[in-house]
Amino acid sequence: MGEKWTILILREVWYGSSRFSDFERVLGCPRNLLATRLRMLVEEGILVTETYKEPGARSRPKYVITPKGMDLVPAVMGLLQWGDRYRADPDGPAMLTRHRGCGAHVAPEIRCAQGHLVQTEDIESIPGPGFRMKPPQ
Template identity: 50%
Template sequence: MPSSPDDPPALAFSTDNCTVGRSMTILGERWTFVVLREVFNGIRRFEDIRRHTGIPRQVLTNRLALLVEHDILRRTPYQPAGARQRHEYRLTPKGLDLYPIMVAVAQWGDRYLADPDGPPVEFVHRDCGTPAGPVMECAAGHRIADPRDVVPVPGPGARLLGDHS
């Protein structure tokens, strides 16, 4: 398809190696962030997650397997007295890196989707108890208040359409 002078510059680049698309193949299914929410909240055992969320058993099994496969969660054995060994799910460093995203999604929901009474959960700094949230800042340390002040530019992995090198 020919390009027009009015086309956004991003149309010239391939999306074959898009990290947003790749991330969403792992995180984009409805129940995935619900499972992560439970683990972030300290609910780590299969039956507890299932009971607390109502996720169908097979869906939960699949989501947990996907998160383990991608090293977001790890299975850790435990054995209740008199019972067989089971596993609970713990965050890996890769999984813990998703926490600011979880907080950002929750805060967006709090702003636009919360009940009139307010949000069901607040995120606070453990040391001082004041509200905490994700912050955008550049590598030079400048805090960015307006999202429009951040612009996408081609990165080192960017490829022009048709470039297969």
């Protein structure tokens, strides 16, 4: 996930792109790199491929997001929000996110299990059940 093209591919999937040619056209990503990133997203279970066929053309794969991929939406939305704040074009962000139901702006938030809005400075990290100390060398 920590690579630029991977995040951009996921963004385009959420915007409605599903075909290799769509990603190539919109992103301008080199074909070999795009193929590698899409293959990795499928191997990781973030996308799956389904076959589609346009009239008069051969069958081709399209990429569909999985529930595992949908769980990445808050993380990617957070990165997009950061980019819109600090790296957007002087005219504003290229894309706006809004709630389809009412049209209001959508922004990611951090909430605790009790539903409280949590500020960054109020987050603490403690060892969890899988925590292991690295043995001294």
